[in-house]
Amino acid sequence: MIDLSQHPCFNKDSHHTHGRVHLPVAPRCNLQCNFCNRKFDCMNESRPGVTSAVLAPQRAADYLDDVLRRVPNIAVVGIAGPGDPFANAEETLATLTAVRRRHPQILLCLATNGLAIGPHIAALAALEVSHVTITINAVDPLIGAKIYAWVRDGHRPMRGIPAAQLLLDRQLDAVRQLKERGIVVKINTIIMPGVNDSHIGEVAKTVAALGADIMNCMAFLPVEGAVFEDLPPPDAKLVAGTRLLAERHLPQMTHCARCRADAVGLIDEGMTPEHLGALARFSRPEADLSARPYIAVASQEGMLVNQHLGEAARVLVFRQDAETPSGFKYIETRRAPEPGAGPARWAEFGDILHDCRALLVSAAGPQPKRALEARGVRVIEMEGMIEDGLDVVFNDKPMPPVLARRFSGCGFSCKGTGTGCG
Amino acid sequence: MTAVADTISILPARAASVTVAGNNPATAAPLACDRNSLAGSVTQRACAFCGSRVILYPVADALHLVHGPIGCAAYTWDIRGAQSSGPQLFRNSFSTDLRELDVIYGGEKKLGAALRELIARHAPKAAFVYSTCIVGLIGDDVEAVCKSVAADTGIPVIPVASEGFKGTKKTGYRAACDALWRLVGSGDTADIPPVSINLLGDFNIAGETWIVRDYFTRMGVHIVATLTGDGRVDAIRRCHGAKLNLVQCSGSMTPLAKMLEAQHGIPFKRVSFFGIEDVSAALYETAAFFAAQDPELPARTQTLVRSEIEAVMPELRRIRAELAGKKAAIYVGGAFKAFSLVRALRTLGMTTALVGTQTGDKEDYALLRQMCDPGTIIVDDSNPLELAKFCLEKDVDLFIGGVKERPIAYKLGIGFCDHNHERKEALAGYVGMVNFAREVRASVLSPVWQQTPRRANAAANAVAAAAVAVATAVPPPPRRVPVARARAAATYPNATTNACKLCTPLGACLVFRGVRGAIPFLHGSQGCATYIRRYVISHFREPMDIAASNFSESSAIFGGGLNVRIGLENVIRQYKPELVGLATTCLSETIGENLAGHLHDFHEEHPAGVEGVAIPPIVSVSCASYRGTHANGFHKAVRALVETLAAPATADTAATADNAAAPTAPTAARPVALFPGMLSPADLRELRRIAGYFDISPTILPDYSDTLDGPSWADYQKLPAGGTAVADIRALANAAAAVEFGRTLAYAPATAATVLASRCGVAAHRLGMPIGVRETDRFLGVLAALAGLPQIPAPLAAERGRLTDSWVDGHKYIFEKRAVVYGEEDLVVGLAALLAEIGVTPVLCASGGRSGGFAAAIADVAPETTGKILVREGADFSEIEADAATLRPDFLLGSSKGQALARRLGVPLVRCGFPIHDRIGGQRVLHVGYAGAQSLFDRIVNAVLERKQAASEVGYSYL
CATH class of the missing domain: 3.30.420.130 (Dinitrogenase iron-molybdenum cofactor biosynthesis domain)
Structure with missing residues (x-):
């Protein structure tokens, strides 16, 4: 039996006791968020979208074994990019399959923008993926259009309101489908002052109605080279206020540490040279x-x-x-x-x-x-x-x-x- | 981490100027920098004047006149180590020295007069006039004065707009560049070859410009001007004829490089000459730049780089093996130096735990964040409290910074490397990397950190040592350690040349001089007494009457009984002594004098004393000169006093159960005996002072602290006042404890302390002479135990703290210096312990004595020397000299008898021990206690510094 309570992100009580490992197997992305710059590839950065190396699916499973040997209390294996798991669906599913085969008890989770997850939800349920996080920053395409520079569905690039509308439809559908299969759903929403900060209650209300379990309202963090590079981050008051509003609809997660795509260990722990060395070793073709x-x-x-x-x-x-x-x-x-x-x-x-x-x-x-x-x-x-x-x-x-x-x-x-x- | 580090908080307004390389999301925000210093934050930054002054001052043939009140000129008088291959004018400090009336009425007249006077006197090629804060305020028209003087004198007279309040050093750099710019372009560039450069931003600290110049010369690159290290006015005037500018220390000279680029089309490259990678890159970039004009240049550069790196790698690898894994903190002026240092530390196998700069910009810090390992703290415009906090948190082993940062490191027991302009070692180029490595090594690996509180929790040491010392009160069984005797035998089998010892009666005479009212009496020829008196007087510069039985030929043949009886009678009549110390000599010993019989006869002859004077105790000691040295005579005499007066042999000489079981607390009736061995009068006073802190008033035997170092007299005294009273010696039979100094005494048959222990049941503690921290700690530990104190008294703890703090201040100057130490065995053992503690290797420990335990004792007190040093028992100065030839000592430590040797070796002699004939103050040389260690340390360090200063062409005026 998989113990759902051990997930450190979904259960605050676990975040000091149970660790996670992110397997960086999904380098590509199918949309461009204006707050994100994945080009900045530096080990001294910690935020979503950053990784020191990308692993091939088979090597990712080997890497996981190495991590489990070295790091105690790893309860969760996640895929969080550095791109989107379903812009790399083949690698993502291959990785999940390999990991599940070796570790029947371990928690599997995913973080996605929700654009391309739909066709794979049945497969995820079969692999007993228990937690999925979808980042939904707006439930209004007019607002969404300010946040996303472009969306690529298959080979079809889209921009503006139609792109935001497509993304939103897919996201809401994904929440619905995931909940039908009993998967725990977390909604991540980034508070961007002047962009969506007054809209987040609406987001919470909408996804709560679809059955989402928990919500994580994260403060926007300016990233060099991103479109929103110069947008000021929200102050603590705005973040707290937003969470209070959203809490009327959904329980709030407040201990998020914005993990890297190759994070290892307890949520508050940083990358050590040892982890980086292992990652580098497994990121190379076996020779x-x-x-x-x-x-x-x-x-x-x-x-x-x-x-x-x-x-x-x-x-x-x-x-x-x-x-x-x-x-x-x-x-x-x-x-x-x-x-x-x-x-x-x-x-x-x-x-x-x-x-x-x-x-x-x-x-x-x-x-x-x-x-x-x-x-x-x-x-x-x-x-x-x-x-x-x-x-x-x-x-x-x-x-x-x-x-x-x-x-x-x-x-x-x-x-x-x-x-x-x- | 310590409690103090927790209490230091970062000022809220400075929080954004501190970041951590690593996984903290907060690091994504750029570091706040390029700001004015927060008011009230004790910034490590300086003023605009400082910036201008340091840039311009190395222009060697210019006159540098500071226009203002005296402070600004006085603080910058030759403060930096910039060197000149020619004129030394720049090393003077010229000031208009403005006074109150000048400030009121203006300083222009004084400035003009000062300039004309100085230019006439020194004939400089140009003059720079630095404006200080006050000049900016009173509004002197410096420009006009300069113009007028220039017109009169015919040399450029250039105002430097360096008023301090204008900003940080950066502002001053800009003003300096503007001043230099006034010279540029006025010289003839006709004969400048096409492959030519200027070096900007190297200031020839410790000769670094010369190192770099040599590389370019060997590559075939002509250097037009060096700005400003070893700078010349005429070269600067024609520097616009060069084809490329290399800018080091980019913060300071980039403005000038940009002007040269804009006006004369000369491109510039920013380079660093620190660290192997960076200096190589600088040379290659230059070679690549000129590859079209000189196609062979890159290949020549490769050859040069390869040979230079190959030359330094063996030593760098050795040092790296020793430094691997050590952590460093860097706080320097400019970011470029910080980059180089992070890399250079990596070359030494070290990591950077903290890096900060005074003037870095946003890009610089972004770069630092990428270069450094996760967790490295990065900080802009820091202050002492922050730096201290981070050093503690990161527990660094080394701090690299300037003089202002040095005390932060030292107070926390952290090594330090000066990378500011005040450094004395050339750190540029490949050879500079080796110098850097050596300097880092000298600081990080110095043993002095073992005595600093934070590293060793040394405050507890003394108390811990107490337990150890008491537990080992019983002398350990003799342990024989191989001594370099075989080699001595091979070198000089028979003759002793220039002995490192004196004869036994001398030691006995010194002891008797330390008993109140005692007169030493030698049973033998008068020559012995006269020589010894001559010798002792030249050291102590006090009267030293020694009576003798004055053997003649007939007494040598028929016996000296009559001589000794008459001699004693006369001495008692003349001196009315409280004790006669009767020492035999080789002559009386060899003819088999029955001294006990003679004394018996003497008492028989004088049942009522001599002319009404009662016959005092006569303590005799056998002192054949061929058995042992003056040190043996000394200890034998002490033992004889105790045996005769305090522990007379009786039928029942065993320790009384009563005494042995009695508590050892010292009281008036239960004194503490202290047998110090052969120390100076100053030492004896110091021992008494130390014991006083424990409320112990020991009976010191002998105590010649007054008799051999007393005041002038109103009237002549037959026997000088002072010394241990006979009654006090008698009372030692009932002593609470006996403390005896001399680790090699464990190899002697019996000593005063063992006699008291075996005959009177007194608890005996044998310790080494308390020289250096560890041996003093042990002594104080015993005193604390005797006094029942849980720790050493506060004043002594404070002395200890000041001492070890001073060691930190001086450690680098003496690290791994090599010393030849000689003298009495136990003195040398103590000195070796001290030297080992302060990082000096006592490469040769020599003594004329032959206890058999010399080497073992040194190994015990200075375990870090084991296997690294030569220990010679029974040595003479010819052997010491033969050894010294290969051991290459940096100084000698011992008596005046090493003076000739020191002179031949060309090294200083730090005088201590006995005899000191060629200086005054031999009796005041302090060896023992923390104060003694302090005095010896200061003298040793200063001797090394003096030698270095004297050997340097320029000398160094700042440390």
Whole structure:
């Protein structure tokens, strides 16, 4: 028997005793909220839409096993993005199936915008998914149109009021269907001053009528790069007042911590380097490392990782060696394929590095990265001492933020400590 | 975390200026920065004047005149470590020193006169005139004065609009850039090569500009001007001829770089020369910039970077292994330095737990948040209370900041590395990374933290030590530790060259001088007495009458009985002593003098005394010079006094059950015996003072604190006042306890304390000489136990606190310095304990003594030295010198006898122990107690500093 009372989000009494783990398996989203920016991919951020890595469904189940070994009291496994679970329905269901097969007792939950959940509700019930959260910010399409930039239903993009109307219809239908199957439904509503703050009682009333169980009115939090970047967050008085109004219709959840899409542990706990390391490990394709004893490095002089993939005419190959002072031994230099061959160049490079488990570079474009990783070579962007990078990768440690030098790249905050962007 | 950290709250208006890297949703909001400092918050920021002054002052051949009242000039007199390869004019502090009337009537006249006078006297290439707050208020037309003086003198005279109230240092930087801008463009740029740069924002602190200049020179990049480190007016005038500007410390010099870009089309790059990654990136960026003009430049740069990194990595790896996992706090002026430091700490295997800046902007903090591990506290424009709170909460091992932050760290027992402009170590470039690593290591790994309250809960130490000391009151069984004797034998098998010891009778004479009304009497030739007197007088500078039986050839052949009887008669007649201390010498010992028989005869001859003077107690001690050293003679004489007066051998010499079972509380009738060993008069006074805090008035034997360090006399005194009274020595048979200093005495057959213990049942405590904190703690622990006190009295606890606080202040200057220590074994044991506590390695501990327990005693009191040092028993100065040649000591610690050696080695000699012939004050050298440790520590640190200061070309005026 699954114990429904252990869900830390739905039962305040459990949130100090029972933890949750979010499996970041759903990267894509099917609508754009004006308060959200999923591009900001930083481990030091904590809010929905943020994750350090995306897991493949099978690896997600393995990752979960690893987490359960390390973290006690995990009661709930959830999927909360970083996009929407049903913009990635295949991955979401595959993950839930794999997890349910291994853990018949564990609570399964989902957080969705409700747009595309409808066709899958029967499958969710069969998997004994017990808790679903739907974010409904408006029950009036005129208001909804201010909140959503676009909605994509299948391949059909929509904007404005029709988009908001479609979303609303799907959401209300989802609540109805979920309740028909006895699934606990939580409604998340984000209080956006001047946008929907005077409308939230209405939302509560509407969803309560459909049988929703609990409501979580969350304060809007400005996020850099989002449309609502400059919208002021509601003050505590407004939040409390809104909750009082909504409480006339639905019980309120007040202990929300706005979890990341890859959160682990008790609600108030942060991400540890250990969690991040595990996540990073499981986010990579499984490879037989015994056939790949080496790591290649793009370096100007052989001491520092300081070349972009595109500008590296050659790479240096290292292996572990306990005899040397650094712990690593330089093996040889390999020429990179000449530029100009297009994508084939990266495929060829992947073959040249067939015995390397990773390539350390200061930066690499998405296309060559994909090509190399498809051939089993992890491309790791970092800057710093080669021996520090080798230590991290060979010994499967989490990359310290100070080495993971995304921040000195182009655009944001480029202050010229890198070696240029050419 | 401590209770205090909980009580420090962040001021509400500052809450938005503190954030945490990590999973807190609040971190999504940008950090509040770029604000004026909150009123009443003790900001670590400075004023606009300060900003201008630090930027311009390294221009070495300019006159820098501070126009205002004296304070602003006085505080900035050569305060920073900027160096010049040529003129040193900038290191002077020139001020118009405005007075009240100047403020009322205006300072323009005085300014003009001062400028003309100084320019005539010093012939500078240019003059900068800094306006201070008051000048801005009274409205002097500085511009006009400068213009007029410039016209008269023919050099640029440039006003710097640096009135303090205008803002923070940032404002002052801008004013400094404006001032420099007036020079730029007036020089000839004809011969400047195409691959040429200016260095902006490096101030040649500790010679850093020279390090960086060397890299560029080796790469083949010409440097037109360095602004302003080792700066020259003429170079600045032509700096617009360079093709690229590299801007370090971007906060200060970016305005000038932008002006050069706008006016002369010179692009600029922001760089940092701190840390391996950043300095490499700076060199590569420059190489890439000029790759079109010089295609070989990138390859040359790669070679340089590789060779430089390879050269420093072995040491960096070693240091990293020692520092791995330690936590640091960073609080610096500009954010760029903070970035570099976060990376440099990572290179050392350390993590950053707190990072803050005085002047960072929004982008800087966003960047810091990404660079730092989750949980790292990030703060803008902080204050001492906040910094202290965070340091405690994060329990950091190191603080990197400026002098204003140093006391915060030190008071909390946290290591410190100066990364401000006042630093004395070059931290730029690859070699700078090694210097940085060494400095961090010297602070973080120093043993002094073990004595600071927060690290060791040391307040409880003394009391805990009490229990330990009492429990180990019975001397531990001798433990033999290998001593470097084999090597001594191999080096100098026979001859002793320049002995590190004196003869036994000297020690005995000192002891007898410490008994009230006693006269030392040597049974032997008069030469012995005369030499010893000469020797003792030169150290103590007090009369030292020693009688002798004055052997002649016939007494050597037929025996000295007659001589000693006549001698005693004359001495008693002449001096009317309360005691005669009769020490034999090698001569009388060897001819087999029956001294007991002679004394018996003497008493027979004088049944009624000598001319009405009763025959005083005559205490004899066997002092053959070939058995032991002066230290042995000393202890034997103390023992002889106790054996003869306090514990006469009787048929029943066993401890009386009565005495053994009696409570040990000291009373007037149950004194405490203290056998201090061979210490200075100042030490004996200090021991008495310490005991006084416990309400204990010990019978110190010997006590020559007055007899060998007394006042001048109105009339000549045959025997100087002072010393331990004979009656008091007799009373020791009934002592409540006996405390004896000297760990190597465990290897002696019997001592005064063991005699009292075995014959009178007195509880004996053997301790090391109380030198250094740990040994003093043990002594005080015993006193506390005797006095029945639960803890050491507050005044002594306060002394201890001040002492360990001072150790923190000085620890970096002496960390892992190497000392050669020599002297009596027990003194050296105590000194070694002290040195080990303060982070100095006593690389050679040498003594002329041969107790057999020297090395074991050192291992006991200074366990951290085990395996790292050489201990020599029975050493002479030729052996010490031979060892010192390879041990490379930084200083010598011991008597004047090491002076010649110190001179040959070119290292300082810190004088202590006995004898000190070549300085005055030997009798006042304090070794024991917290005060003694304080005095020795100050002298050691200052000796090291003096040597460093003397060896530096510029010298250092600020620490």
